[in-house]
Amino acid sequence: MTTSEYDSVRPPEPPDLSRWGRRRRRRARSGGGDGAREMPLVPEADFTSYYDRPVVKPAPWGWDVAAYLFLGGVAGGSAVLGAGGQLTGRATLRRNCRLAALASVSLGAIALVRDLGRPERFVNMLRVIKLTSPMSLGSWILSAFSAGAAVAAAAEVDRITGERLPLGPLRPVLRIAEGPAGLEAAALGPELAVYTAVLLADTSTPTWNHAHDELPFVFVSSASLAAAGLAMITTPVAEAAPARKLAVLGVIGDLVATGVMHRRMDPVAAEPLHQGRPGTLLRLSQGLAVAGGIGTVLGGRRRPVAAAAGLALMAASALTRFGIYEAGIRSAKDPRYTIEPQKRRLAARRAAGITDDSITTAG
């Protein structure tokens, strides 16, 4: 668009610095009004919003919550693998997975408490049991899981250090309790991995909410491949066969669940998953998951390859969690992702003859 004959002597426009791939909405009333650059005379036709301000608020969480999504998954998966090692007599796999479960769940819990507005009141999470609150149920799952994982890991630490833990008469108790404790943690492992998916989906954050049917499957797959990857790094190949199989199953589950999620979601609500930084993270995650899976299948019995594949899988899982987390936060900050899918579903219901459930009524 040429607005003046001197436009030809202007220096070229700087490239669009926004990392969003989609077109930027330009409003006549906001930005660019300082005369520094050429402005379109007619604003682009678009949906209506209140001065481009968000309708819903993004969760006030930092990167530590995204890290917890990853760590909780690793912990849950590790406990499951550890129990498998325990039941099938794979002592090294059992030891490493029990230690991994406790380490990751502890780091995750610290990240969660850090993120609270009032960290000193973290214990209020266990004030009630509330079925309508995935965070309440999750807090109970996390606590019960941590108790089991801690007992099982304590027994391993005691063995590694040659019974140097100051346990006194409690040592026989620990020996008896470690088995059931490991199984208890394993029983809660998948729940620990999945509840965060429900927690994200049960919000008004458009991208998370619209993914509610598939997010649990993405999260358990991601947890499985991450925990299996960690076991492939820590455990000699002779004992890591189950981890390799779980890794491959996890990769398959991750690819399928993510594919179905992208296809079934509202196209506008799914947009943040494809564009910008979250899009890059998620594409990278898929690539690493595929690479890790192939590495596991082809070279999983050679330790260096197994370790490299395991690392790729863990990175893939972390990227999935950070990608989905950030996509949701972005979707909440842009009114388009709230308004457009809602308008479409309202119009679809009206077209289907359902006219009695709109929040806007004529009388």
Next chain:
Amino acid sequence: MPQLAGPTDPAADARWPDVKPRKGFFTDTSICIGCKACEVACKEWNHNPRDGDLKLLGSSYDNTGALGASTWRHVAFVEQKSDRIEEARATGRALIDLGMPGMGPPTLADRAPAEAMLPDTPEFRWLISSDVCKHCTHAGCLDVCPTGALFRTEFGTVVVQADVCNGCGTCVAGCPFGVVERRTDGTAAPKTKRGERKGEQPEVPNLGVAQKCTLCYDRLIDDQTPACAKTCPTTSIKFGDRAEMVALAQERVAALHAQGRTEARLYGANEQDGVGGTGSVFLLLDEPEVYGLPPDPRVPTADLPRMYRRAGLAVAGMAAAALFSFIGGRS
């Protein structure tokens, strides 16, 4: 588990032994003059601190921005030209033509309105609306709160107990209207530029916890009107029993339709909607998104049973994968 969706009396659903009549607002935006007395009265009564730095936002007379932890009433200003007025009138007429069943008395708008009789200025109008917490029948914030800090009062409203909340922030993401927020003192970064934080500010109470409109719970207990409704000079903000408010709103929208102002519509009066109807009912003069309101909000918890079922399936899948990994064929 309480009822997750559909019409209900929320206080009775929360098992209050002595349920009071449900209270609510009716905000009639057609007579709001944008004086912002409600914003001021709310801040004064609730001791809410200043919300960030004083800034001109370049959005008509709205320099408040949005509802938030320290802003429980927010007056929105929208300037519209004749094409938008025509559009609003058309969408309103389409809404009337849908023939909403069972929603109050039949409107008089079926009679073709004489356009010349329209009382509005034809070339320009201001939409002014005082927004507030909706006190939903099914409140997303309340449902997802893990500590029980958010609770349903005997008046059917939703209130945060600031001494219980640990600031987890789940309610912020849970609210379909973007109302509740975690309070910060706005001093995360040191203020170096002169004049950025004008004057000495009193200490900010309830830091780090979720904060939102309480519908003046403290005043309600003493049979008083909430501060915003009490101060509103044009009675744009009306307060009373919710049933009464809805009836009043239906009367008013019918009267406006009779004047040919088909752009008038109600927001939140329908208990069949995605949040089971709101305690705060609005009369709007354009589509809700024009005012920054969601066009089809749905409390996320309504789908929670389905989410739990899907999660259960996923758990079973993970357990099966693990089982197969250990007892399946050799690898």
